[in-house]
Amino acid sequence: MIVSGEWLRDYVTLTMDMEQLAERLTMVGLEVEAVEKPYAYLQTVVVGRITAVEAHPKADKLKICRVHDGHQERRVVCGAPNVAEGQRVPLALPGTVLPSGMPIQEATIRGQVSQGMLCSQKELQLGEDASGIWILPQETPIGLSLADALDLDDVRLDVAITPNRGDCLSMVGMAREAAAICGTSVRYPVIDVKETGPRIETLASVTVEDPVGCPRYAARLIEGVTIGASPQWMQRRLESAGIRSINNIVDVTNYVLLELGQPLHAFDFDRLRERRIVVRRAVAGEKFVTLDGVERTLFDDTLLICDGQGPVAIAGIMGGLESEITASTTRVLIESAYFQPECIRRSSRKLGLRTESSYRFERGVDPEGVLRAADRAAQLMQELSGGSIAQGRLDVYPTPVPRPRIRLRVSKVNRFLGMNLSAHQMVDVLRSLHMDVESVDAETFEVIPPSFRPDVTREVDLAEEVARLIGYDKVPVTHAQVPLYSDPVDPHAQTRGELKRVLEAAGYHEVLTFSFTSEKALRSLRLVEDDVRLQPVRLRNPLSEEQAVMRTSLLPGLLQTARLNLDRGNTDVRIFELSKVFLARQGELLPREDHHLVGVVVGRRDPRPVYGAEDPVDYTDVKGVVEEVLAALHLDESQYRLTRDALPPYGDPRYGATLEVKGRGVGSLGRIHPDVQEAFDLKREAYYFELDFEALFALRNPHPGFVPLPKFPSVVRDMALVVEAKLPVADPLAFIRSLPEPLMESVSIFDLYRGKPLADHQKGVGYRIVYRAADRNLTDEEVNAVHERVTAQVLERFQATLR
Template sequence: MIVSLKWLRNYVDVTLTVEDLVHRLTMVGLEVEGVSALNPHLQGVIPVRVRSVDPHPRADRLHLCRVSDGEREYKVVCGAPNVRAGVVAPLALPGTEMPNGMVLREARLRGEVSQGMLCSQKELGLGEDASGIWLLPETISLGIPLSRALDIEDTIIEVSITPNRGDCLSILGIAREVAAICGAPLRYPSVVLEEKGSAIDGRASVVIDDPVGCPRYAARLVEGITIGPSPRWLRESLEAVGLRSINNIVDVTNFILMEMGQPLHAFDFDSLREHRIVVRRARGGERFTTLDGVERTLFDDTLLICDGAGPVAIAGIMGGLDSEITSGTSRVLIESAYFEPVCIRRTGKKIGLRSESSYRFERGVDPEGVLRAVDRAAALMAEVGGGVMAAGRIDVYPQPIEWPVLSLRVDRTNRFLGTRLEASRMAEVLKSIEMDVRELDGNRLEVIPPSFRPDISREVDLTEEVARLVGYDQIPVTHPHVELRAEPLDPHFRMRQEARNLLAGAGFFEVINYSFIGQESLRRLMLDSDDARLHPVVVKNPLSEDQGVMRTSLIPGLLQTARHNFGHRNDDLRIFELSKVFLPRAGEALPAEPHQLAGILTGKREPHLLYGGEEEVDFADAKGIVESVLDLFYLEGVRFADEALPPYLDAGQAASIFCGGEWVGTLGKLRAEVQEAFDLKKDIIVFEVDFDKVFNLKQSHPMFRSLPKYPPVARDMALIVDENLSVQEPLDYIWGQKEALLEQVEVFDIYRNPQWGKGKKSVGYRLVYRSPERSLTDEEINDIHSGLVRKVLDVFHATLR
């Protein structure tokens, strides 16, 4: 909204400086986007009197003029045909930037100095006359800026209006806010109705067929007018807010639009067939040519203004080509109406047409301001057009709009705003914007919002009005008392983070795959038909077939990631994922969502040739990684066994992980058939751990234990056993004897020799003994160790190497 400060002062006494006014407007919710002087170039233009005019010695059409501003004389070269001694004209001084962008400089024209330029109206942007210099009135003050001499000095303020504040899309609307800010009264323009013509009744009529789209329609008739240019005050007012003067009648409608925010339309009364107005909905496919000369196809929800034969305007948006004001118009019917905002907004979007009128109708105009606007327009048209106003007016208002009666609780408002305002103070600020306020008691106000504020419909809206009018900067700043307390991290989350950090330290990269996978990728794992993982939750509207089910394992996603990397020549991989899988539960609508940890290793053990060789990762690498992860949980009784192996692992290089007799994961080399099904060109080692199970088995962190005082004693046991005997079984048996002095058992060697016969191997076990109370003797240890050896040899039918 462009506001002329000079125009604004017609309705309110502005007691603030421009800077303070801009600040206060912004603080009440009307953001000011820019402030500028009107016609700033006129600061360098002054009225001067021509003292003498002599012919130019070297140019037939130029003159040498001496002009005076009353104190100083200037030499000016001028080619205007009407320049003569004694006239007063505007002189643009050197340094002035003209409306066309040219910056004047003192110059020599055909050898003669010119200290400026005598200007025409068009050169100054103040008119269309370019036939000669602008001859100013003889009584005008000399030597002062032309804008001040002509009394056209003005400040233009550009205000950004939010969609809910349609009442501020007018000079009066802004003046109302300024009056509330300054505590000054608002002066509405006086309307003097001289109804000298015959009565309008019987000569024109209005029928509303759609009272929903058009709740109110008013009209007045002015006869005997003469179409011509507008008076200076009217042209200057419109030009100040960026509107071009057209003629006196159209300019009045635009003046009321900007002054009151009420769009009007002036019809050539003689072109209205049957001299009547009908407001109706369009028929689907009906065509109509608007003022811009475009024929438009209408919709069945388009609101039309029609005469006795057909449409003459699209309601609230634009008039028609056949009923516009022309130079021969002598009788004008003025339309002033209230149209339903949603109806106008919908029509404007459908037909792709917007106007200043529709912009205001879409945001809601004042239904009660319809009559005030039509009366003022009729009075102004009679004044500037020399016409006669017909007696009476038409006002069709079949269903008057009822305005809400709101209750404002003072204590609640103060609690919301953090203020301590009295009821009387709240009533004062609400009355300043023309609300009807009545104090019921010390804590309640009864408020009826004015008709131009349809955005106020609830108590909280009144609270907002109190806040912005009192001043947001007047609301005290308080800080809530908040107890700062850091909540401990969720233990499960903390363990997930520790596992991630450990794997990252071991050279792994974390990947995050989609929770959606393809059913086929699960089948490629060669799972048994009764395996629950083959019966996942199905996605109703999958993005693609490859994302049709919820994953029941992290392995397919990791294998597809590996294939993608292989395709980009990244053959040495260590990646993992720690996330949820979705396992169906019998009789349950929703699946279980346990966390699982899975990873794959492939390629060289040390990819960088400078630090490593050509060795590739194997089962032992994956086992070491898994053991490091399990160490985070301080588990007891962890063992690896070749039982309960998944079908997608090579049984010769795989193991299941057990803790306390409970299965918690697997690791091993990917089976060749599975590798081929996933189109993988390299061997892959896979590990998978049920993270939730491991977390539930987690032991407490061991406390500090002092270093042993007494030395250990080590003894070896090298057994020759059957090839198919697992290394773990003798290890478990030795621990199972619960020898008090046995501190540690580990495998130190596996050896095969053909001399022992087919299907035999040697496994070396190192047993470490220690007492916390004394040093052990060789004889004591030998007796204990010999006993353990005899038991192992007997149980496993082994021999010593």
């Protein structure tokens, strides 16, 4: 919004200059983006009087003028044909830069010194006349700057108006804000309509078929107008806002739009068929040619202004080519209406058509200002173009727009703003903004905002109005007193995070798969029919069959991810997921949501060609990472069972095991069954581990805490056994660990052998036992005695022999 200081002073008395007003406007929420002095160049253009005119000795078309500038006489070479002695003319002194960008300096023209330039209206951009120099009235004081002589010492503000402040898109709207800032009052334009024509009802009619899109439509009629140019003062004011002057009728509609903020439209009444107005919605696909000559295809939600036979304007946006004002127009129908903001905003966006009218309508104009704007336009048209105004107005307003009644509590506003304002201060501010304020009690008021402020609907809006007029800089800076505390750490989530870091350190990548899957994927795991995992929770409205049920296992998602990687050339895959599975519960509406930890590995053991070989991963790779998981949970009491019946059907019984911790089954690991591998279209062997995180979490041991480094050395003894080939090597290992020998610190497997000279049903296993005492050095005799005792118990328990 461009605000002219000279125009603004017509409506309000300012107690500060425009630069100070710009600062205050910004502080009340109307940001001033620029302060401009459009006629600053006129300060060095003065009123001069031609005292003599002489012929140029070397140019027939040039003259040498002697011009008095109020202080001295200057010689000016001029080629204008209308110069004459005694004229008062605009003289551009050296140092002036004209609007065209041309600098004026003392120069020599055809051998004669020229000490300035005599200017035409067009050269000063103060008119269109370029035929000669501008002859000023004889009473114009000599030596006065042209800006002062023509009262053009104007300052303009470029104000950014927020979408909720449509009331400020006018000079009167800005005057209201300025008056509230300066503590003065607004001088509204004096409207005096002289109605001398017949009753308007006998000449025209208005029908509103869509009162939702058009709650109010008013019209005035003026006859006998003469189309011509607008006076200079109106042209100048329109141009100050960036609007080009067209003719006296159209200029009045634009002038009232800028003055009062109410968009208007002027129809050539004689070109309205059946002499009536109908407001209706367009028919989808309907065509209409707008004022800019473009044929537009309308939508079924586009609001139209029609005559008795067809559309003549797109409501609130642009008029039609067939009803525009022309030089032959003698009768004008003035439209002034209130359109629903949402309707105009939607149509403007769909049609890709933005105008000054739509810009205001879509932000909301004053429904109670419709008649005032129509009267103001009729008054100005009569003054500028003659004619007679028909008696009365057409005003269709079936359901007046209500004004809210808002309760204001002084204590609530002070608490909201962090201030300590009195009720009197708040009431003064609100009344300065034209709000009706009635007292309920000493601390409570009922406020009715004016009709031009549709953005004020709540108590908090009133608080904002109080704050911005009192001054945001008066709001004290305070700091919220918020006690800082943290929620206790969720051990379940913390443990999940620790295991994820363990797996990432082992070279695995975490993936997140969909919680939805397909029944086909679950059945591809070779599960038996009565398995609870084949009874998933079904979605009522699935996106597709591939995501029709809640997952009961993480394995299908990881196998599909592995296949996706293999298909794209990533042949070395190590992935895991620690997420929920959803297992249905008999008689329960909601499933059980347990966390499982599943990993899949495919490809080479070490994919780095520099350091690795081509050895593929096998069972020991997944067993190793499972041992890392158990170590992170401080679970030493684990056993791997090779019982084929206990292995899940998607595991290959030749390369797999189940895992028990403290006697409780917690998962399985091994190679994916060939049938499952084929079902998921995996081109390479895949190994997996699947752990019940909930069970592991329940069985986890606390951190053992700090153990000081041993002060005394250890003694190592090996035990090489020959046992039955079918005996799990973990059984003797667990048995040795369970023996109550205080000197035994640890035991591990160091060798596994099959072949000659052992029989086919035998194998050799080597166990390494570490002995240590915390308070002394052990002697060979002590260690030998303990080791012989341990060896004897192992041989007896497992019918083994020493190698």
